[in-house]
Amino acid sequence: MSVNIGLIGLGMIGRDHLQRFKQVINNANVTAICDINSGVANALAQEYNVTPFYDAIEMINSELVDAVFICSIGPVHKEQILAAIKAGKPVFCEKPLTPTAIDAREIIEAEVSYGKRLLQLGFMRRFDPGYQALKQSIGTGELGEILLMHCAHRNPSVPESYTLEMAINDSATHEIDIIHYLLNENIVSVRVDKPRKKTSRALGHLQDPLIVIFETESGVRIDDELFVNCHYGYDIRCEVIGENAIASLTEQALTVTRSANGVGRHIAQSCMERFATAYDREVQNFVDRVKSGSGMTGPSSWDGYLVALVCDAGIASLNDGLKHDVTIPARPALYQPLSES
């Protein structure tokens, strides 16, 4: 039996997932799509032979839909998620969970009341084979006690709509979750360093690059270079320094070329290229969990809430340059120490 998916939000990422369900995903069919722009909804409904909706809540409650897939903008996530929980339907939500930690808290409470994890959050990096191999190296103990991490998050460029705060809320957000995933402990402080020098490739309102420094409960120090106009590629680096050994992500290049340019390996040019496998696997995981009926195991509402708390502190530090502590509330029993993927 296939899972019937209702997908909300037909922007770039929504259409990408629509295509993914058609071509890659097993045991699921998109049966309904929803967008406030009825023209877009109708056109894609015809192309994909599915039922169009223009009101998300109506679609969430429709009998056509077993599970909800949210690709709408952040500010409407809360209402849609709460409706899905009320309907007892599993829900996948693209990040962020909500724009602020306070809104996320309401979702936590609704899910706890429901008594079962219904939500998987779109932190696709947890499904990347590279990060999973890093986590395994840490887990086996071959690195010894972890002391430091060096991360870099480099984009070739960003659109004009990209704001300074998005360096935290949209870019660093991925490292914030993956630090938690890899180390299995919370971040307790954040400090944003603004180097005096910025790239001339960045728009005037941006400060690029930035360095964000995190500290975890046990004292691991992580620095994260955010460089969103690096020009040369979409380049994600992660180096985990342990007492005994150090493990890092590679570029995972498929081929190597010897030419007049020297010995060369390809670097990914976009998020979609770099994390293609991870996107496929996170969505299949969601479908598999829905089919199993036994509750979600991927990135949770709690994970999204924790990230929102760290981002709030990061934005504060972006403004005043100081180190900000993050206070972590008690974790409800519903959320395992770390959600497994």
Next chain:
Amino acid sequence: MSVNIGLIGLGMIGRDHLQRFKQVINNANVTAICDINSGVANALAQEYNVTPFYDAIEMINSELVDAVFICSIGPVHKEQILAAIKAGKPVFCEKPLTPTAIDAREIIEAEVSYGKRLLQLGFMRRFDPGYQALKQSIGTGELGEILLMHCAHRNPSVPESYTLEMAINDSATHEIDIIHYLLNENIVSVRVDKPRKKTSRALGHLQDPLIVIFETESGVRIDDELFVNCHYGYDIRCEVIGENAIASLTEQALTVTRSANGVGRHIAQSCMERFATAYDREVQNFVDRVKSGSGMTGPSSWDGYLVALVCDAGIASLNDGLKHDVTIPARPALYQPLSES
């Protein structure tokens, strides 16, 4: 609508595909399985909730089955493939197509008579992202005219049942097809060099390593090191030397470690590990083509026949040490210059 698959042969590779259909493959369900060992067939039929058969021809003709998936031993492939063609049902067949080129010829004739490509052969390497990237480099012309290739096919070890001829028929067979795939031209001669020195890790009846030298129609020279007791890993190398540049496969390692052993990257330990993605993608491709109804596009009967012709020459060279030419018959119109994957 899902494709109903009938799978023949429940040995190691058959069970592996059975699991793959359940967990990974989209738009297909195994509905029937067949093995001459009724105990095995019954047990797996119960586990997977499918119908057991003990006679392949009966299953091929059953209404339960839209498409046939052959994982039986080589000598029975011809009969099963011919039955599928007679029934007009698409058929995936694990390599080899048939043990000899003469048998393969009968399949070609049957498929040509039927008038449409019904068969996809299990040359999974064509679906490996690494080989596809190599093919793309060749195709763009960035390497210039291709002159040479250096290949290596290294296994950690082989079972006692592995014979000297299997170095050609089971190991080199993959390079034979991939040379054709990458260069888009036929191999016209083969010579097997038996170095005087062999590894003490090989069983007494083997000559290991071997070097096989191929030549293509246009004169590209390829050497292939077959080293099936190399001990350290399952290591597939391919370097394509062009007038302008050289491209090679990498090990595609996900992480790199700095430890008391130096800077280290993982090497795959088995065929299943190295080509995991390729196996998944070849089977999904088969299912997608069946669903589309418009004929197969993956490795064809003709590709299998060509490989069988080269293997025949390789076995002859293994016996007398001389260079043997391969005579390529005229290609029926049904088979495109090169099947696309």
Next chain:
Amino acid sequence: MSVNIGLIGLGMIGRDHLQRFKQVINNANVTAICDINSGVANALAQEYNVTPFYDAIEMINSELVDAVFICSIGPVHKEQILAAIKAGKPVFCEKPLTPTAIDAREIIEAEVSYGKRLLQLGFMRRFDPGYQALKQSIGTGELGEILLMHCAHRNPSVPESYTLEMAINDSATHEIDIIHYLLNENIVSVRVDKPRKKTSRALGHLQDPLIVIFETESGVRIDDELFVNCHYGYDIRCEVIGENAIASLTEQALTVTRSANGVGRHIAQSCMERFATAYDREVQNFVDRVKSGSGMTGPSSWDGYLVALVCDAGIASLNDGLKHDVTIPARPALYQPLSES
């Protein structure tokens, strides 16, 4: 005509240089050696067939000596250097120039009064082919404007005598000079971050690892991981992030091995191994400059003074955790904008 060298201080580094003069260095002979321990001086004088001295000033003024090579401990450097300058003899001095910036200042004044550069300081990294290639990449402009640097200075282990301050004065000192060398501008602030977590491999009085953050005049931000009990090797990393491209040091491994440990490359195990070529080249450069008679061009007294100023600020930050500014006095005309090597 060979240069006659008088070498002071017969500890580990002194003996290493003695051997180097004998085996590697062109156009120079050690003719006199000096150590306060007369037994050591006599024994080595006999072995190398040179004249022993027990008083450094006496040896510096001896007619046997054209140029002075100081390998004694830091606190006596000033007296010996001033004596060499007074005698008008070229002098090579192992780092540090002096233990404090104030003492260094006296040397600057003496050399300026003399009117010609007589001193080369032992910052051997400037003679490393890797750092020179990095400097060349920066110089050609292919990286674009430099924005950030990430450095790491990792030792397998340190002796019990290693103090917390030595992480700045002995380890970071090399990055401090090399930042100046690579970027051709001064460091203007230092902050030492002490991560809460330290390696259990470090002795109790150490805080290991440390992160030091430098800022240059133009605003380049550099972080330097000092990890002196990293266990796995002597591993020096340097990554220079520009607007257009990023360049990093490699491990410069000579061979790569495929074995049951995977694909592996060697990492140097000591400073002497990693910088073997650099040590040879810095000493030959000194001799060549002495022979040429036209003044020193390698790392200068001024470079040593600048490093001492930054180290003073670093020690202050190590104590209070705050960012400390470095005030750079006016550069005497004697010292070029950047000494060339």
Next chain:
Amino acid sequence: MSVNIGLIGLGMIGRDHLQRFKQVINNANVTAICDINSGVANALAQEYNVTPFYDAIEMINSELVDAVFICSIGPVHKEQILAAIKAGKPVFCEKPLTPTAIDAREIIEAEVSYGKRLLQLGFMRRFDPGYQALKQSIGTGELGEILLMHCAHRNPSVPESYTLEMAINDSATHEIDIIHYLLNENIVSVRVDKPRKKTSRALGHLQDPLIVIFETESGVRIDDELFVNCHYGYDIRCEVIGENAIASLTEQALTVTRSANGVGRHIAQSCMERFATAYDREVQNFVDRVKSGSGMTGPSSWDGYLVALVCDAGIASLNDGLKHDVTIPARPALYQPLSES
């Protein structure tokens, strides 16, 4: 005491060594130079302040000269070497020892009669840190018994004067000696494969690339790709396949760059760049042995004779395409099983 060197032949390599003696080499001075072109000899004699000669034999016998350095063309090597041996003066000779094995034989006999090794041959690769590390890996036994080697000798391009035979006598000659050096055993057969396809970058009289296949006494099989118009760089590859592990040369790149071209490493563009260190070290080794007075230890006349024998067989195979055996005469006691470097 410095060694007084008389250098014969002031072409490109002769001038390069002249410069090397001036700038790099320890304990030696060029005191005399000789060229049949008196204008060239006079001009360089003035520039380097040395005595010019126009007759090699006269210079060899001059009191100005302690040791002879031969950079003249191959056909005159025999006469000059024999003169040096007669004069009892150590002699360095650029490869080839002589154009044919028969001529080399005369030198062997003269040196054996003299009773002491006086000659070092210019096989500089033995002094390359990369090949030395490979030899060490083989020597420690970590690779296990050696079974195969894959070599490649790639030049960006060759001058019009380069003949087909030079692929053997000038290019493969280096691999022939290094195989002997690495494996410590003789080559006993050679076969040259001429691929049908050649690069359009090669001049019409050349067959480029070629593949040469060697076999050693114990049965190690080596293939050597000679590609002298590869266009992209001077790229020397060597992979040694053992029962337990495989070791290969790296490109020894100093830095790695991340740019719009991907992740890139430099490849050497010429022999002089790739083997800069090796050239310096071979000449210093010669000088050190002359000073020690105890006979040469680098590549010997015997090594040159062995290479000449293999080249003779290679030229024969180049003409008829067949495998040619190499008969190795008994080694005189003067020549150690393998000359050490």
